[in-house]
Amino acid sequence: MSPFLLSTRRSARVGQRRHLGQALLIAVGMAWQTGWTLILGFAISALLQSVVSTDQMETVLGRSGPKELALASVAGAASSSCSYASAAIMRTLFKKGAALATSLAFMFASTNLVLELGIILYLLLGWQFMAGEWIGGIVLVVVMSILVKLTYPRKLAEEARNHEEAVGGHNHMTMAVEGDTIGQRLTNPQTRIRMAQNFTMEWSMLWKDLAIGFLVGGFLSAFVPNAFWKSLFLTDASPWLKVLLNALLGPLIAVLTFVCSIGNVPLAAVLWAGGASFGGVLAFLYADLIVLPLLDTYRRYFGWKMAAYIAGVF
Template identity: 40%
Template structure:
């Protein structure tokens, strides 16, 4: 297969996946807008102050009802943590659920992978939240959270008031707005528009009932703007996910994946465990987050990696380098390391657990088979229905004048496109170099830490060996002394017995000698005396 053919096949695969998931993305982002509009961030912060299991459950529920963008989830969790939410609720449950238990992710997974993966995503997601919550509640000390909150407040940066992303005020593409309280900075124009709409309607519906809010045209306009803001934040990740998945599926041979995930015999714990670890590492290196991971997960599944490893790959979206760097900037190096380590462990543990759970329930589909895609007729109908919905949302959010102005500016944008592409390539190159340096530094630190850990393990092993010898000596010395004493006592007893026996023998021999002497001496003497007496008498 030639390179051009592979590229064409990759583009075709990416376009086919985008076509199949288009309606689900429109529906998912619209539902996200509805939920974010009717559940305020202030209410969430107010009920997540403790790290009890009730608060963790609510944080998981709120996270599942929020945005699926990993960057937005990270910044929202940071805001909740800064406002007083507990680390277990904000940084563990809410942040993980915000990217892995959301509606649009489930819809895309159902279309590309099947309902089994959707069910596994929610079951494994709850397992991962449980692992994270246990670590945050019982393993990490409270002093770490206080230090992380102090670091966050001490190094507070300029934040987009709408999405919570960090904004560089000196950047060329920064969006600003002058207000009575000063200049506000935004990451994009849609956030600025959303902020203006919020300011215009602030305080107008604070006392409205739920019925009034549901019928409020203003609120539904904000729902539409929120949905478009989700598109604005995520479309690059989604497009990149489709392209990466398409090119990888078309150009990377199956044998390569078999070698990469071929640790251990198929079906064994080693096969699933190592596959899950490798999958999380690939997710971290893919630079694609949230919904954009699903097309890549489809490629991995079709190339025969374990079911649980596919889920671990999807759960690894919060470990991409830009987010790891954000953790470091927000909370400090120690807390960032704890977050990365705990999320890595949770992703692997959830993937392995859900693999064996679904295997025991016979819910794992045949290897490589993705059965969730609806028939083509349904896809066409759904796309025909939801494409006008998307166009209406664009019309309501931006208005006819802005849309017409954008269309008229297309030639000018096309003329500027090469320059922007060069600047983007230069910026991407600089970021890649920076990421490369960060990765190299991290690898050096990991290598140094691994060497120290290995040396510590060697010293611990040697100490354990010496301690074992000492314990052996301590335990066996009394036994040896007792055995020696017993041997001496037994020898003395034998000697006494032999001596007594010899004494008895000598006494018996002496008695025998006395009797023999009497027989040989006394008896003849007595006979002689008697004879003499007899002679005298005569």
């Protein structure tokens, strides 16, 4: 074999190793950046499971009226911005007695109406995207609640509310600890034990899905050049065709590349620079709740039928 071919193969192997290392580094970096939101979200979920009774949850969020939807959206906007963590909290809300539309509104708001997402959008893409994300997010919460009201699968919802998957031989502990008030439950020594158990079981259920999501995102970022994403959008097509194409491509790309709602913003900037429309970029950002690892998380929480329903609504 000629020295030239040997040199070429050697360079190719070096390049592959470099890209592999870069992919793993990106995956670890994404996990590091989103780790605190995951811990916060799972901790909130574990606390709610331990101290909030089913009756109290039904009283506050048991209906899907404007007041309850607004309260859930505000609470979501003030909570964790990571989709996996918000899904864990949503699961607790729903199983504790919150209405389905209210629970989904919380999850959508926690990934699309949070302050830090708007700040990053403003810094990378401008105030128009920040305003579009927030205003569009409110509109989509309203649309989502109407869809759920029109198609509400009562029997399926009850099955999903009672669905539990054993983790390590134990079931999630959704019963609140003893105490007449939340204050008494917070000071109950059993609360810390129950929280630790719920927190651990939450991680045990989801760590594989999280690992897959981070690794896929890292490998796509390292091995797929930005030019590929730019070539997908028909920048010279008619405006109507471009709008429809972007509305379809945005969510599809998100399904393949998503790690967490905040981590999606840099790629959104690449898509915008590559010719994606304003609405297409927003569609890409909004699709953070229908990525494959999250759909599998819904399946674990509620069963595959409810996971399919949630995916259809979103």
